[in-house]
Amino acid sequence: MSVFQSDHDIKKYLQLAYRRRFLIIFVTIFITFLAILFSLAKTNQYQASSTVFIEESVMASLMKGIAVTPSMDAKIRVLTTAMESRTMILNVLRELNMDLQVSNDANLEALINDVRKSMGIRLRARDGLFVVSFTHKEPREARDFVNTIVRRYIEENLTSSRQDTYDAFRFLAEQGEVHRKRLEAADAAVLEFRIQKGDLLNRDPGQLLQEIAMAEDRLQELTLRRFELLSRASSEEALAFDGQGNPVHGRLNRLDALERRLGDLLLRYGPAYPEVVQVKSEIQLLEQIIKDTPDNVAVSQPRARGTSVFSIQAQELRTQEERLRRLITYNTELLQQIPLAQAEFAELEHKRSEEQRVLEQLMNRYGQAEVSRQMELQDKTTSYRIVDPAILPTQPVSPNRLLLTFLGLFGGLGAGIGLTLGLDVLDRSVRHVDKLKGLGVPVLAVVPEMPDPVRARRQRTRNLALYFLAGLLMSVIAGVVLLELLNINILYNSMQSLMQRPEVEQALGYLKRIYWQIF
Numbered sequence: 338m339s340v341f342q343s344d345h346d347i348k349k350y351l352q353l354a355y356r357r358r359f360l361i362i363f364v365t366i367f368i369t370f371l372a373i374l375f376s377l378a379k380t381n382q383y384q385a386s387s388t389v390f391i392e393e394s395v396m397a398s399l400m401k402g403i404a405v406t407p408s409m410d411a412k413i414r415v416l417t418t419a420m421e422s423r424t425m426i427l428n429v430l431r432e433l434n435m436d437l438q439v440s441n442d443a444n445l446e447a448l449i450n451d452v453r454k455s456m457g458i459r460l461r462a463r464d465g466l467f468v469v470s471f472t473h474k475e476p477r478e479a480r481d482f483v484n485t486i487v488r489r490y491i492e493e494n495l496t497s498s499r500q501d502t503y504d505a506f507r508f509l510a511e512q513g514e515v516h517r518k519r520l521e522a523a524d525a526a527v528l529e530f531r532i533q534k535g536d537l538l539n540r541d542p543g544q545l546l547q548e549i550a551m552a553e554d555r556l557q558e559l560t561l562r563r564f565e566l567l568s569r570a571s572s573e574e575a576l577a578f579d580g581q582g583n584p585v586h587g588r589l590n591r592l593d594a595l596e597r598r599l600g601d602l603l604l605r606y607g608p609a610y611p612e613v614v615q616v617k618s619e620i621q622l623l624e625q626i627i628k629d630t631p632d633n634v635a636v637s638q639p640r641a642r643g644t645s646v647f648s649i650q651a652q653e654l655r656t657q658e659e660r661l662r663r664l665i666t667y668n669t670e671l672l673q674q675i676p677l678a679q680a681e682f683a684e685l686e687h688k689r690s691e692e693q694r695v696l697e698q699l700m701n702r703y704g705q706a707e708v709s710r711q712m713e714l715q716d717k718t719t720s721y722r723i724v725d726p727a728i729l730p731t732q733p734v735s736p737n738r739l740l741l742t743f744l745g746l747f748g749g750l751g752a753g754i755g756l757t758l759g760l761d762v763l764d765r766s767v768r769h770v771d772k773l774k775g776l777g778v779p780v781l782a783v784v785p786e787m788p789d790p791v792r793a794r795r796q797r798t799r800n801l802a803l804y805f806l807a808g809l810l811m812s813v814i815a816g817v818v819l820l821e822l823l824n825i826n827i828l829y830n831s832m833q834s835l836m837q838r839p840e841v842e843q844a845l846g847y848l849k850r851i852y853w854q855i856f
Contacts, residue, residue: 361753372745377832381733385479386470483727523689537678563654570647
């Protein structure tokens, strides 16, 4: 049932299309003519292009690591930006006098933007190629623009590269002088520090500790020796001495002093230590003297101090003790100052070594900059080779009139079919008896169409005229297509001449204003 219904619909639409065939044909022809007129009204655009090869010279490869030259990737990366820069485009426009029609800054900016849109830059970084193209209605201007912008880019690139090299050379020279002075100042600071605190730097903390320990041992030995001499002197003079070596009168006091001395010795040494044994024997001797001596003789009158040999020797030892104490104090202070002095010296040495390292690097770069400068002067670095210069284009790249014509043809056919279907939908008249039966209206009789020979003859004549007219118009369209294939610009030149007439330009301007006011 569905297949039958589908066949019925197809047949119905085919009958409808046949019945409205002239509407479809002439709508198609009309829209096709509009497309042809539109394509003829558009100005031809010509495109010129140039291919440039960025060649890295053998000298640049040989001098790699010795001289510094811009890499090819860096050159290609900035190529698009440099070529589309406002300065570059403006210079080219002025050189070619393409800005003579510009009356103000707004028009100049619009012209530059149009030029950017018309430019095309295609990069092939792997092959070191770039293609610059420009589209313009004048083929000569398109060619000149491409050749001029390529030439200017190459010249400015070489100039800027040389300027960069010179700037780098000059900067390195200035920085080298600055860091040389800093290194001299650092050397002077290190030398002055060595002069002022060289004694501290040459001192060995371990040796100082050892000297302090030896001095302390010697001091202790001298102290013991001095006490021993004082004890002997006191045994004769019945004097006792306190912890500072001051004399104490009386054998009992002497005995007390010897006992305190014995207690101090036993805290540090054993009973067999020679001095312990000596003090003990002296205590026993003194106790025996006190026991055998009457009470009125216990307190003897001391003699004047310093008259004994032991006292003189004790004074000498005391002098040595003072000298050892001063030595210990001096070494202790040195020991405390050594870390600070070494830290300050290490900081000065580090600063000096950093300045020396930076200066060495700058000198290395300075040498590379000198070689690079000589290579730039002799053009031994990367070079540009124009593989294909722009030539005068003979065929326009736009508009594609054949494409626009066929688009108009198929668009018109679709519009005609759509218009036919739309009219059929809007038509509410009854055109078949089945529609009445479907509405439940009883059909009493169907009167067939009565043939009218005169009307049929007129209709046939009218159809022949319409067929002839449609064929004529289609022949015109075919002729336009043929002229386009043969690249004969008669129609285009006529249309352009017509559009350049003042009245046509005025009418087009009026239509454009209406369009912009509406939309």
